[in-house]
Amino acid sequence: MTFGQQMLFFFSAVGAFNGLLLGVYLLFVKKLKYIPDFFLGLILLTLSIRVGISVCIYFYPDLPRIIPHLGLAALFFTGPALYYYIRSSFLQEHFILKNCRRSFGILTLILGAVGLLYLFFPVTWDTYYGTFIYTVWTIFVFWSVYEYYTLSKKYAEKPNKFILPVLISNTIIFLAYQLIATGWVQIYCAGGSLVFSFVLYANFLILFNKKYRLSETKELNRYSNKKISDERADGFVSKLERLMNSEELYKNPNLKLNDLATRMNISSHQLSQLLNDNLEKSFSTYINEYRINEACEIIENGSYLKIEEIGYEVGFNSKSTFFSTFKKIKNTTPLLYRQSQMPSERELQSSNL
Structure with a gap:
């Protein structure tokens, strides 16, 4: 690889690796006291798997054909995870986890059924599998934006300050991959991986900046004397x-x-x-x-x-x-x-x- 390719591989791989670690931490290491953290971990995990596989395919194109399909399978759950992250963040104690489990079970069965079609229609499956995944992702992203709009109007005070940055970040990543997948933007596949890495580190800077924490504390103190509705x-x-x-x-x-x-x-x-x-x-x-x-x-x-x-x-x-x-x-x-x-x-x- 040339020096430019090495740098591209480094930044893409580091972003995917850090996202994977953070996703695993939120899902399996951190105690599940706050339900939205679980869905945020699922978003990071699925995106990191997709990004990591995209990087590997770009630099090592001779990998087995099943590898990119596994990345798409992981991406299938990114949209639902974003939707339930927004709902659980707003609804908090009113969020019904049982309904969410049922929905993810149905989605898993759908993905399994679509995967089995490969045994009967391999050529057609190869052609339309990616389209199916990106269609589901598109539906849930738009649904998530709509859900954020309706719930933010209902709840004047947002439960936490992370909801909008997470929604915007996922929308940016979604648009990058959609533009690349449809061919509207003629750049290499690893471009989506770079976008993911950039968005991930940008969120670290925004969400964990000291000034942000201070402003959040001031905001809390401003409303500390207001009675709960x-x-x-x-x-x-x-x-x-x-x-x-x-x-x-x-x-x-x-x-x-x-x-x-x-x-x-x-x-x-x-x-x-x-x-x-x-x-x-x-x-x-x-x-x-x-x-x-x-x-x-x-x-x-x-x-x-x-x-x-x-x-x-x-x-x-x-x-x-x-x-x-x-x-x-x-x-x-x-x-x-x-x-x-x-x-x-x-x-x-x-x-x-």
């Missing part, structure tokens, strides 16, 4: 109550605001704002009310546990904290509350009669 607050409260009632998170004595916010897929700031502004309670008061109500139920059911054991059972890590919190919320002590639940002598005599 009633519609969103109702959704958050319902999810919070489900976590409390079904999973009994309040029984964890080491439960922190950050832990609960992570389970709800919202920021600690949003959870704190929800509790203070919409429920008019602090985090500790909200959790302790669940604990005390649970303690009262245990006492009312006639448990033979000691008072301090009941405190530990419902999530308190010390006897004194349990007693003082019980007194504050119920205006009595746990012992007096237990005695008030015991039947009086007159009631016992009446029951014996």
